[in-house]
Amino acid sequence: MTATQQGRRIDVLDGRLYDDPWETYTWLRERAPVYRDEQNGLWVVSKYADLSHVERHPEIWSSGAGVRPVPVSMSIITLDAPEHTYTRRLVNKGFTPRMVAKMESHVREVTRGILDTIASRGEIDFVEDFAIHVPLIVIAELMGLPPEDRHLFYRWSDDMMAGDNHFDADDPVMQRAQQAFLEYVAYLQGLFEEKRRNPADDLVSILLGVSDEGGLVQQRPDDTSLEADELLMFLVLLIVAGNETTRNAITGGLEAFSRFPEQRERFVAHLGDTAYRDRAIEEVLRFTSPVISFLRTCTQDVEYGGVEMKEGDKVFLLYQSANRDTDIYTDPDSFDIEREPNDHLAFGIGPHYCLGANLARMELRVVFEEMFARFPDMRSKEPGIPFQRGPSSLVMSIQHLPAVFTPESKGSTP
Amino acid sequence: MRVVVDWNLCESNAVCQGIAPEVFLVGEDDELEILDENPPEELRAKLDEAVRRCPKAAISLEG
Ligand code: HEM
Numbered sequence: 497m498t499a500t501q502q503g504r505r506i507d508v509l510d511g512r513l514y515d516d517p518w519e520t521y522t523w524l525r526e527r528a529p530v531y532r533d534e535q536n537g538l539w540v541v542s543k544y545a546d547l548s549h550v551e552r553h554p555e556i557w558s559s560g561a562g563v564r565p566v567p568v569s570m571s572i573i574t575l576d577a578p579e580h581t582y583t584r585r586l587v588n589k590g591f592t593p594r595m596v597a598k599m600e601s602h603v604r605e606v607t608r609g610i611l612d613t614i615a616s617r618g619e620i621d622f623v624e625d626f627a628i629h630v631p632l633i634v635i636a637e638l639m640g641l642p643p644e645d646r647h648l649f650y651r652w653s654d655d656m657m658a659g660d661n662h663f664d665a666d667d668p669v670m671q672r673a674q675q676a677f678l679e680y681v682a683y684l685q686g687l688f689e690e691k692r693r694n695p696a697d698d699l700v701s702i703l704l705g706v707s708d709e710g711g712l713v714q715q716r717p718d719d720t721s722l723e724a725d726e727l728l729m730f731l732v733l734l735i736v737a738g739n740e741t742t743r744n745a746i747t748g749g750l751e752a753f754s755r756f757p758e759q760r761e762r763f764v765a766h767l768g769d770t771a772y773r774d775r776a777i778e779e780v781l782r783f784t785s786p787v788i789s790f791l792r793t794c795t796q797d798v799e800y801g802g803v804e805m806k807e808g809d810k811v812f813l814l815y816q817s818a819n820r821d822t823d824i825y826t827d828p829d830s831f832d833i834e835r836e837p838n839d840h841l842a843f844g845i846g847p848h849y850c851l852g853a854n855l856a857r858m859e860l861r862v863v864f865e866e867m868f869a870r871f872p873d874m875r876s877k878e879p880g881i882p883f884q885r886g887p888s889s890l891v892m893s894i895q896h897l898p899a900v901f902t903p904e905s906k907g908s909t910p
Numbered sequence: 911m912r913v914v915v916d917w918n919l920c921e922s923n924a925v926c927q928g929i930a931p932e933v934f935l936v937g938e939d940d941e942l943e944i945l946d947e948n949p950p951e952e953l954r955a956k957l958d959e960a961v962r963r964c965p966k967a968a969i970s971l972e973g
């Protein structure tokens with residue numbers, strides 16, 4: 497079947513598609529659940545059950561050949577078993593529910609500190625002035641960075657993320673991504689020296705110890721390039737995977753609470769009820785689904801969903817679409833913080849299930865709780881208007897969101 | 911029926927415990943413990959749910 501025979505030509509790598517993708521997703525799910533994007537040579541999977549099936553069968557649909565259309569090898573996200581299993585068990589020690597719980601009270605303090613900086617303003621750019629900070633500070637502290645170096649991370653992580661789907665060496669976006677990568681790596685090499693001298697109880701010190709003892713599997717043992725250094729690449733993956741994702745869940749979540757103000761009122765009325773709050777956060781994740789897509793490569797010929805995939809074919813997974821599937825959800829386009837059950841796929845499922853899921857959930861809990869406790873009327877200035885997005889087919893990439901709230905008067909105590 | 915957990919995949923996030931606390935427990939040491947490897951048939955619905963909802967797809971049922 498060709499794209500035109502299926503009735504519609506959709507370029508899934510056009511980042512602008514995701515400015516307003518919802519009608520396209522519905523069409524795909526209803527008319528061509530495994531769609532052929534001829535132009536890009538991709539099978540496109542849009543339904544919940546199919547996405548879940550593909551992710552649960554890595555022996556057929558592998559990550560080892562890359563998870564993006566322009567393949568970039570990047571630590572565990574582009575490893576298959578057994579290397580994936582081994583490395584992931586190692587790094588997972590820093591991300592268990594218990595480790596995350598230990599960080600919570602500190603994340604709360606950090607969040608309050610950021611709220612202090614906006615308290616008297618009443619009108620902010622929600623992204624730049626608020627959402628961007630917590631995820632970045634959390635990763636920086638997890639890694640054990642000195643606070644004065646944090647500011648460097650904002651640009652590095654965004655520039656590397658923006659490089660997705662760019663490959664031409666003359667492309668300025670690509671050049672910026674490459675530049676950020678090299679600067680970050682140089683920074684990490686300095687940091688490693690420092691951590692070897694003064695090891696502490698942080699992720700970099702711990703993984704460095706393991707790595708120095710030969711405990712991290714190198715993806716290509718004979719390769720001495722930076723891209724083959726497992727520790728460096730894991731730390732690249734960490735700042736790329738943990739920043740814009742969580743930031744977009746925070747921003748997207750505020751927009752959802754603004755477009756459905758009765759949900760915000762409910763949330764505020766239940767502050768302190770942890771089960772209620774946790775359920776609400778799952779709906780924020782489902783509804784926003786900040787990761788748009790990843791892909792897999794067929795390890796063999798396989799018939800699936802009425803099409804014949806060949807070994808080496810690429811399969812493109814649409815997370816946002818899966819999370820709006822009417823086979824699973826009643827009224828999926830409404831934001832309903834009491835939705836139950838809500839086993840969304842925003843973090844994927846199976847062996848590559850988001851390593852940072854516990855951490856991201858904790859950040860979202862703390863952020864929405866603290867923010868609405870202090871500014872119960874925090875909202876998007878113009879709910880419902882399209883997001884100002886970067887042209888990404890990987891993440892939501894919301895750049896700005898004007899927001900308003902009743903400020904605290906200058907003299908009042910917080 | 912026998913409950914099998916792939917220990918290479920399990921990450922002790924306790925989703926299964928939330929569904930079937932009779933069978934799964936994540937302890938203080940952050941390790942999942944299977945309290946009952948051969949649970950009674952009346953737990954099957956819950957266990958099917960645990961299989962489906964384990965985010966790491968680490969649980970299977972035999973028999
Ligand atoms: C709301 C925020 C987040 C969302 C929606 C999200 C989403 C995802 C998704 C869908 C995957 C699966 C990739 C695949 O199947 O190929 C993934 C993997 C991953 N995420 Fe997240 N993520 C978030 C936050 C974080 C945070 C905070 C961190 C770390 C600090 C993180 C680190 C990772 C890593 C390391 C992987 C690779 C895991 C593997 O391949 O085994 N993520 N994430």
Ligand code: SF4
Binds near residue numbers: 920923926942965
């Ligand atoms: S839900 Fe799965 S990964 Fe989580 S503790 Fe249970 S078996 Fe382990």
